[in-house]
Amino acid sequence: MPELPEVEIVARSLAAQVLQHKITAIEKLDWERMVETPDLATFRATLPDRCILAIGRRAKWLLMTLDAGWTLALHLRMSGNLTVQAAEAMPDIYTHLVLALDDGRRIFFQDQRKFGRVRLLDPVGLAALHASLGPEPLDTQFAINDLAQLLARRNARLKPLLLNQAIIAGLGNIYVDEALWYAHLHPLRAASSLDPDEVERLYYAIRTVLQQGIQNHGSTLRTYRNSYGEPGNNQEHFAVYDRKQQPCPRCGTPIKRILVAQRGTHFCPVCQPDPSALPITVENNR
DNA sequence: CATTACCTGCAA
DNA sequence: TTGCAGGTAATG
Structure with missing residues (x-):
């Protein structure tokens, strides 16, 4: 469902809430197929303790720049939603990924149709993602x-x-x-x-x-x-x-x-x- | 280029 | 019950 404007709004609203916070743990990951790369063990081992330094968008990908050179790329596909939740909120059955933050809040990736995808990318992987996509129509450079x-x-x-x-x-x-x-x-x-x-x-x-x-x-x-x-x-x-x-x-x-x-x-x-x-x-x- | 698959919920 | 939904990748 989300196209460029929707992903842009999610990126901006996420940035307003979680920049400079640390992801302390993966609290839930019950649809493992959503992780496209790297392998699950590396994904689980690498994400905890990463700090969120920046949040942006490329095409319909939401890009979270983390420390240590990693980028968490999330694609909402048809029915995905990314929300920030208070510590006491409980994930529903459609919430397949929960990232705990250092202040107790959590990021929920909810996706009714399970089409959403996540990639944890190193600089080479990030460059490949960019290279696979055409120009950004709202870029001031786009003439x-x-x-x-x-x-x-x-x-x-x-x-x-x-x-x-x-x-x-x-x-x-x-x-x-x-x-x-x-x-x-x-x-x-x-x-x-x-x-x-x-x-x-x-x-x-x-x-x-x-x-x-x-x-x-x-x-x-x-x-x-x-x-x-x-x-x-x-x-x-x-x-x-x-x-x-x-x-x-x-x-x-x-x-x-x-x-x-x-x-x-x-x-x-x-x-x-x-x-x-x-x-x-x-x-x-x- | 067209078709199919991937999933689930909802409206017709 | 069938068809449809904001996306993409894989297959003829």
């Missing part, structure tokens, strides 16, 4: 031309391309649909078919919807919460996502929902014209 380069010569359709974390980082099903609506682009448009104006529209649309998602503390459809356990309210601002049959905020046409790459995809059939309905580009003589 219109960078997006143009990502789209150029790619036959893939916009929706699956923008969901691909190796191409561009942090977008998920909600924010792709929202961005394409803002940019007036149909999700099935071929990436390489965009003209410069359309690339520019998409660039600002992506940044706008992500920034708006952060401003509204993320989107809570079912389970998403920040690290205080509070929901976001960006779902109240959706233009198309989860709004099948409801009026397009721009033109009033009922929003359509189709399947693209097996993902529910929402768009306005008038504002985002079907690529097959676009005027044929006649090869202009010279």
